[in-house]
Amino acid sequence: MNLKEVQHTFHKELDAIYKKEEIDSFFFILTESYYKVTRLKLAMEPNYVVENNEPILKALKLLKQEKPIQYILGETEFFGMPFKVNEHTLIPRPETEELVDWILKQKLTTSNQQQIRILDIGTGSGCIAISLAKQLPSAKVFALDVSIEALKIARQNAELNCVEVQFIEADILNTEDRIQKTKDLKFDIIVSNPPYVRELEKQLMKPNVLNNEPHLALFVEDTNPLVFYKEIAQFANNKLTKNGMLFFEINEYLGGEMMQLLEVNQFKNIELKKDIFKKNRMIKGIKN
Ligand SMILES: C[S@@+](CC[C@H](N)C(=O)[O-])C[C@H]1O[C@@H](n2cnc3c(N)ncnc32)[C@H](O)[C@@H]1O
Missing domain, CATH: 3.40.50.150 (Vaccinia Virus protein VP39)
Structure with missing residues (x-):
């Protein structure tokens, strides 16, 4: 699936719950974490396709239930260091x-x-x-x-x-x-x-x-x-x-x-x- 299409789906599903910038931020955190695709890479390759879109769509479902992104990823950052959270x-x-x-x-x-x-x-x-x-x-x-x-x-x-x-x-x-x-x-x-x-x-x-x-x-x-x-x-x-x-x-x-x-x-x-x-x-x- 084309990641731009996934981003579109994110907005369609989440616009009623979160601000637009927040949704984009979630989306790019997830593309980087799951596919190592940064915001910049996606800007340069707008038709970037991923084979397995299951993880990001699963994350979307959880975001729709208002689960914090840190729990979805199981990790966050504090004082410049990585921390596991659950x-x-x-x-x-x-x-x-x-x-x-x-x-x-x-x-x-x-x-x-x-x-x-x-x-x-x-x-x-x-x-x-x-x-x-x-x-x-x-x-x-x-x-x-x-x-x-x-x-x-x-x-x-x-x-x-x-x-x-x-x-x-x-x-x-x-x-x-x-x-x-x-x-x-x-x-x-x-x-x-x-x-x-x-x-x-x-x-x-x-x-x-x-x-x-x-x-x-x-x-x-x-x-x-x-x-x-x-x-x-x-x-x-x-x-x-x-x-x-x-x-x-x-x-x-x-x-x-x-x-x-x-x-x-x-x-x-x-x-x-x-x-x-x-x-x-x-x-x-x-x-x-
Ligand atoms: C507000 S959290 C702080 C967690 C972390 N120090 C932080 O700053 O993100 C409070 C912590 O106190 C712990 N806690 C709650 N009751 C406690 C108790 N009776 N004795 C010791 N720790 C307790 C909780 O399990 C939780 O981890």
Whole structure:
């Protein structure tokens, strides 16, 4: 089948759901991934024919069901690196790249000249932990998640990106479990992008997120939206070295509450930071 005809079919089937540019972008991502045919190549050879159009038409069917392109391909990019994703892992977001970038801009020191130890809580695909391990080759990086399935993918991603990360299966909301699984460990940096979307915010979410991404990674109850942050702040108080740093990605609507939470937990030099869309998206505190 001629790829131009396939592109035509994409628009016919998807124009009611997505913007035109988005459809073209999907189409070219798929032609490159499945047939190694770039946008430029297709411009130069408009009558390019592929023998097996089954994979791209199958992808079209899934796009029509609003399945994210990253899940269709099973892969995405984060901090310039490839990451496998599936229905058990959140698709890494650009805001989270900003969080990693913020961490890398810090003056990173340890209390006793050892290698820097970093813990990423709720690692999902492993995107934060693995990017930090790649950028800080001398650091010792740990990554924790309650989801065995997410950890499987995170392990594959560490291998894919040639970094060493120590993975820990633990429930951060369970005090006994988290203490036992991190026994004898102290950290210089703890970072987390935990679930933070309130049930009441579901109505603001696009169906492609709501119907495809793991709810375990996204949602918290309206009555206790900071549940993860409260537990992690307490945990960090015990587990960070003196002057160790705690970083969170946060719900844009809860910046004030997060400042208070870190104050109550005796963190100092607390800083709230906006993302490129000028939304309160990250917070940092230093352990006293
Ligand atoms: C918002 S996702 C973040 C994933 C990844 N770090 C990122 O930034 O793309 C939150 C992660 O927390 C994990 N999680 C949820 N409940 C947890 C718990 N009780 N203990 C540990 N991890 C948990 C989920 O499995 C999910 O991977």
